[in-house]
Amino acid sequence: MKAVVKYDNEPMHAQLMDMPEPECADNQVIIEIDHCGICGTDLHVYHNRFRHFPPVILGHEFVGRVIEKGKNVKNIDLPHRYSVFGALAIMCGECEYCYKGEHFFCKNRRGMGHGVNGAFT
Amino acid sequence: MGALVEPLAAAVHAVCDVAKFKLGHTVLVSGPGPIGLLVVKLLARQGIKTIVAGTSDDRMRLDLALKYGAYKTIEVDKENAVEIIMAETGGYGVNTVFEVAGVEASVRTCMEALRPLGHYIQVGHFGRDLTLPWDLVAFRQFRIDGSVGYVRQTWDNTMKILAQGLIVEDMITHEMSIADWKTGFDLMEAKKAVKILLNPM
Numbered sequence: 001m002k003a004v005v006k007y008d009n010e011p012m013h014a015q016l017m018d019m020p021e022p023e024c025a026d027n028q029v030i031i032e033i034d035h036c037g038i039c040g041t042d043l044h045v046y047h048n049r050f051r052h053f054p055p056v057i058l059g060h061e062f063v064g065r066v067i068e069k070g071k072n073v074k075n076i077d078l079p080h081r082y083s084v085f086g087a088l089a090i091m092c093g094e095c096e097y098c099y100k101g102e103h104f105f106c107k108n109r110r111g112m113g114h115g116v117n118g119a120f121t
Numbered sequence: 122m123g124a125l126v127e128p129l130a131a132a133v134h135a136v137c138d139v140a141k142f143k144l145g146h147t148v149l150v151s152g153p154g155p156i157g158l159l160v161v162k163l164l165a166r167q168g169i170k171t172i173v174a175g176t177s178d179d180r181m182r183l184d185l186a187l188k189y190g191a192y193k194t195i196e197v198d199k200e201n202a203v204e205i206i207m208a209e210t211g212g213y214g215v216n217t218v219f220e221v222a223g224v225e226a227s228v229r230t231c232m233e234a235l236r237p238l239g240h241y242i243q244v245g246h247f248g249r250d251l252t253l254p255w256d257l258v259a260f261r262q263f264r265i266d267g268s269v270g271y272v273r274q275t276w277d278n279t280m281k282i283l284a285q286g287l288i289v290e291d292m293i294t295h296e297m298s299i300a301d302w303k304t305g306f307d308l309m310e311a312k313k314a315v316k317i318l319l320n321p322m
Contacts, residue, residue, distance in 0.1 A: 002321075002322045003299070004299055004319075014302075032321075033321050034123065034124075034320070035123070035296070035318040036124060037125065037127075037155075037316050037318055037319075038302075038306065038309055038316075038318075038319065039155070040154060040223070040245075040246070043306060043310060046306060049247075049248025050246065058302075060127065061125070061127040062124055062127070063122075063123025083124070083126035084127065085126075085130060085271065085276055086127065087127075088270075101272050101274070102272060104269055104270040104271075120299050120302060121321065
């Protein structure tokens with residue numbers, strides 16, 4: 001699939017590239033993107049003003065249809081359309097902040113579009 | 122519209138979870154980018170007298186702020202923002218500021234335009250260190266809060282605010298293929314767009 005990828009640690013090193021199709025783990029869903037907005041954070045990542053982990057697909061403000069879900073996923077309907085709060089793609093769920101529901105401050109948090117692959121695809 | 126839910130949640134967090142303004146207060150939003158304009162929409166919906174500051178490059182976005190219910194806009198490179206704000210607030214300054222630009226000069230304006238005991242809310246990111254009149258924090262006993270992202274409850278609240286009729290799709294100025302992503306990034310940096318949607322190829 002084609003995607004906009006920040007491909008290394010140099011500023012402005014982003015381009016449209018072929019990336020492998022994602023695989024759906026038991027606790028994940030695959031979403032076919034309808035639209036993804038450009039955020040100021042995408043520009044900050046592009047210019048190396050925001051922490052990121054290249055190579056990474058940019059974009060986190062998205063809506064799309066769930067086309068596949070893992071066997072442990074509940075409360076998600078196919079092919080329903082969802083908006084996604086992608087900033088919390090990865091969090092530990094066990095630290096003091098996660099326990100309080102303040103997942104943004106989990107030390108292990110990784111958001112889509114900079115920490116893990118995003119939605120410009 | 123769905124692609125605007127995530128940025129709206131960031132604005133809802135700043136306005137509904139972090140801020141503590143009351144009806145009758147005057148609020149400054151510095152930075153009329155997408156999040157700043159969403160903050161304006163949320164404030165206007167609550168009847169708050171909202172002043173929006175930007176530069177003359179932001180004119181298109183400042184005009185949108187007026188359309189979305191802002192009381193007044195200021196072009197900080199052409200007008201004296203602090204003087205105008207003092208005139209609008211009986212010489213006291215605004216009750217609350219939302220710094221949404223992520224620009225050093227904007228922080229300075231926000232601090233100088235904020236009244237003693239006022240509430241400073243940092244939403245914008247800078248990506249670098251700043252030089253500021255930090256003594257004002259003590260001398261005017263500002264309350265300072267950051268606002269980043271959202272909590273779970275913000276998501277539910279965001280969906281309710283949309284269900285109750287807040288319009289956000291009028292912020293989409295452009296839609297293009299991911300193949301044209303660089304054009305989109307350039308439009309954003311030139312402040313010629315508000316929200317740009319990239320679509321799959």
